[in-house]
Amino acid sequence: MKVTGLQxxxxxxxxxxxxxxxxxxxxxxxxxxQDAWLSMIVSGCIALLVALITxxxxxxxxxxxFIQFSQTIMGKWLGRIIIIVYLVQWYTIIPIVLRxxxxxLRILLLHQTPxxxxxxxxxxxxxxxTYSGGIDGIGRCSEILGPLIIMMVLFVLVASVSNIHLKNLxxxxxxxxxxAIFKGALPSASYLGHAVEFVMVSPFLHTPRKGGxxxxxxxxxxWIWVVLSMTMVILTVGVNLASKMWYPFFEMTKKIxxxxxxxxxxxxxxxxxxxxxxxxxxxxxxxxxxxxAQFLQVKNxxxxxxxxxxxxxxxxxxxxxxxxxxxxYLNNYWVPLVLPVNMIxxxxxxxxxxxxxxxxxxx
Numbered sequence: 001m002k003v004t005g006l007q008x009x010x011x012x013x014x015x016x017x018x019x020x021x022x023x024x025x026x027x028x029x030x031x032x033x034q035d036a037w038l039s040m041i042v043s044g045c046i047a048l049l050v051a052l053i054t055x056x057x058x059x060x061x062x063x064x065x066f067i068q069f070s071q072t073i074m075g076k077w078l079g080r081i082i083i084i085v086y087l088v089q090w091y092t093i094i095p096i097v098l099r100x101x102x103x104x105l106r107i108l109l110l111h112q113t114p115x116x117x118x119x120x121x122x123x124x125x126x127x128x129x130t131y132s133g134g135i136d137g138i139g140r141c142s143e144i145l146g147p148l149i150i151m152m153v154l155f156v157l158v159a160s161v162s163n164i165h166l167k168n169l170x171x172x173x174x175x176x177x178x179x180a181i182f183k184g185a186l187p188s189a190s191y192l193g194h195a196v197e198f199v200m201v202s203p204f205l206h207t208p209r210k211g212g213x214x215x216x217x218x219x220x221x222x223w224i225w226v227v228l229s230m231t232m233v234i235l236t237v238g239v240n241l242a243s244k245m246w247y248p249f250f251e252m253t254k255k256i257x258x259x260x261x262x263x264x265x266x267x268x269x270x271x272x273x274x275x276x277x278x279x280x281x282x283x284x285x286x287x288x289x290x291x292x293a294q295f296l297q298v299k300n301x302x303x304x305x306x307x308x309x310x311x312x313x314x315x316x317x318x319x320x321x322x323x324x325x326x327x328x329y330l331n332n333y334w335v336p337l338v339l340p341v342n343m344i345x346x347x348x349x350x351x352x353x354x355x356x357x358x359x360x361x362x363x
Contacts, residue, residue: 001204003201005214007139009327011138014149014195017276018276022249026246031180036234036239040223041185044189046339047195048223049344050196053344053349058198060337065294066083067295070083073354089290089342094284094308095316097125098122099119099316100277104247104270110268120313129141130305145279156249157229168236193339213278250267250270309332
């Protein structure tokens with residue numbers, strides 16, 4: 001299995017963009033109000049920090065996955081403890097995203113469809129592309145869907161220009177302050193920080209050491225669109241309304257009217273969401289399957305898919321409502337634990353220890 005740098009770029013961009021647009025705007029608006037666009041700028045800076053730490057880390061052992069170089073750097077037992085921390089992340093994010101996906105579709109389009117039916121269809125699609133294509137198949141899908149998603153986001157933003165009200169951005173900074181702006185940045189930063197998954201993808205690049213630039217540009221492009229989209233949400237919907245909505249970006253598309261008769265373009269937001277979810281789940285399914293196989297020393301990593309798929313399907317049914325699936329997971333686990341520990345703390349620790357080990361070996 002091999003992927004190109006361009007495929008890595010699109011995987012990072014798609015995985016970060018769609019989910020951030022629809023899942024993290026409300027917490028940012030509630031915290032920073034009309035300065036939430038500043039929060040998105042801060043979140044991008046945090047995401048770039050995650051990307052740079054990740055790139056430097058994988059360059060220490062470019063031909064090894066995270067499962068391998070964690071044990072190379074920290075030793076067998078400490079390395080395996082760190083791996084378990086990441087396995088928990090990979091195994092919990094898949095069912096949560098599945099549930100978020102099914103809840104959104106039921107609210108917007110499929111009101112009478114059972115949750116399990118929606119989840120099952122997506123699981124089957126994810127299993128198919130992961131089992132048959134591996135990471136290179138996922139990369140090819142990203143290469144096709146990525147440009148389409150970018151064009152659809154651009155279309156939504158341009159079509160919303162007629163609805164902007166510049167007064168919605170005022171007053172600047174006074175109502176929020178630095179603390180609120182930083183707090184509003186954390187949810188989006190935790191979703192834009194998915195570049196950390198490059199630790200499992202880098203060995204599959206044709207030239208692993210040259211993959212860093214594609215990761216950074218993937219984060220930057222997703223970041224730019226997130227900042228523009230948040231700004232447009234504030235300008236068109238207004239912070240008072242948007243902060244009370246589950247999906248402000250989606251609601252913004254409902255306000256679009258072109259020439260007075262082209263309306264109801266919310267389907268575009270749904271397409272962006274579904275495409276992004278599909279790519280994100282496929283990447284996580286591969287990372288979880290391949291990582292588990294390496295951790296347990298199972299030669300055929302594809303066999304792990306048949307274990308992981310039913311497990312995540314069952315766990316996706318656990319949350320009782322959309323609040324548990326979205327708010328609780330984001331506020332109680334993803335932002336306070338995954339962002340500082342899995343995305344920044346542990347990669348930074350591995351990088352420092354790995355650098356020290358390399359210097360000792362060179363002496």
